[in-house]
Amino acid sequence: MSAAETPNVSAKTYQVSDGIGASWMLARREWTRFFRQRNRVTAAIAQPLLFWLLFGTGLKGSFSGAGELDFMQFFLPGTIALIVLFTAIFATISVIEDRREGFMQAVLVAPVGRWPVLVGKVVGGSAIAWVQAIVFLALVYAFGTAALSWTVLPLLLLLALMAVAMCSLGMIVAWPMDSTQGFHAIMMLGLMPMWLLAGTFFPIPSLDARASVGQWVLGSIMRANPLSYSMVEMRRLLYPAIDFAAYGFAPSPMICWVVTIAMAFVTTTLAWWLMRGNRKVDVIV
Template sequence: MSTITTSDPTPGSTTASAGFAAAWMLARREWTRFFRQRNRVTAAIVQPLLFWLLFGTGLRGSFTGAGDQSFIEFFLPGTVGLILLFTAIFATISVIEDRREGFMQSVLVSPVGRWPVLAGKVLGGSAIAWVQALFFLLLVYVFGAATVGWTIVPLMLLLAIVAAGMCSLGMIVAWPMDSTQGFHAIMMLGLMPMWLLSGSFFPIPAWSDSSFGQMILGGIMRINPLSYAMVEMRRLIYPEVDFSAAGFAPSSMVCWSVTLLATIVISILAWRLVRGSRSVDVLV
């Protein structure tokens, strides 16, 4: 008589599947929390739209960009970047709230480990940011401020990469903190200058015909990895415009490479912080 033997799944595969399930649960929790806060949904859509319309209309006559772009056209990619930035701030601040409520401690003591916490927060926050940016661009296309073309596909991929990098950066700031006020102060002090110095609100000055101060400013803006994402975003939204004559316009390969490398490095730093920091487990 032959016997049939069954082998139990290996502990490693079981833990991995449980980790993915936990990460997906945390990501869904971010979505549920976001849509239950109706004022947050309204602010996420209306505030960047108001910024774009107010600044774009007020500075329309004082700015002319590449291809005779008005400021409302130039500022459009910057507004999309602002949506990603604000979403990163509000998505990762929930880490501090979860720790105060005791939810984070229950997740950290589970057998799945710590990586699902990072993956769930980044996945949930970046997905929310991606959908917000997509909805905003749909409004822009409906009003005729930009045209829809084949570049919408790589543009959506670029937005997903930038959103993941922003949320990972937010996790680096939020993880060791126990104060929401301090978190907001550091995020606004760090992320807002990062956004402003990315060529989103004003062009990156060229090396030629620049004063000493403009050369320093231009150097800082060229070091900022978000500047390369902004250049490529602007190129994908307006593919008919030649931005090479506007000064700083690296190739698409350079922009994609810098954006991907920066996102990977930031994600690794966030993972090392989440995995190695034990003192935050008992913060209340």
């Protein structure tokens, strides 16, 4: 390598290391803001827990799922997913707040590029969602709602992938937005139906000759929802003794993992493409 090329290489190395430091700073800032806002800590766990207890207790006697699961057990994966979803909403809405306060503009003019913003926001928000889900999961195992087994390890990895996918999806919505009210409206319009149509609140209907037209439409939409595959695998990992394939829609673990990884990759890539291509949002206040 010639002497003329050495400064370029060292400059590039400096930018990469500086970008990693900027990402870490943004992720750490998300953690600091989260724990300083105690209402977020309480709401992110208390609201899904309240839903789980109310719906689980109220519908426990009128529902029988795969392997004789009651509704509280069936609704458990949906509650965990709801924790991740709420955290993604609260974590990514800070993008709009940072832009209004001028912090985001200061970050964007830094020489490290735009990828630290995405990495810092997604890693910070995903880590918060992941830890909250673990806290709730520990309570579930402590009270015996699900039996603790070796499947907890792949379950933690699955939750991390889901957290990354949801936070990246939140970044896709938040980046071009200039209104927190509009952000909440879009997130509720998109994420809540996505959560409901993932087999969280009711089983995915089977598509056979006895199914009605409405069941075919609903079942097809739920099968096209990538979150449905994450929910199937989460339910399988929580209750490994049950063969869910014998009771309805339950793709193989390989398919569920591939779809979950693809969902995290696609949402993160789209968020990165949007941040690089949409320069108009840099001046939104």
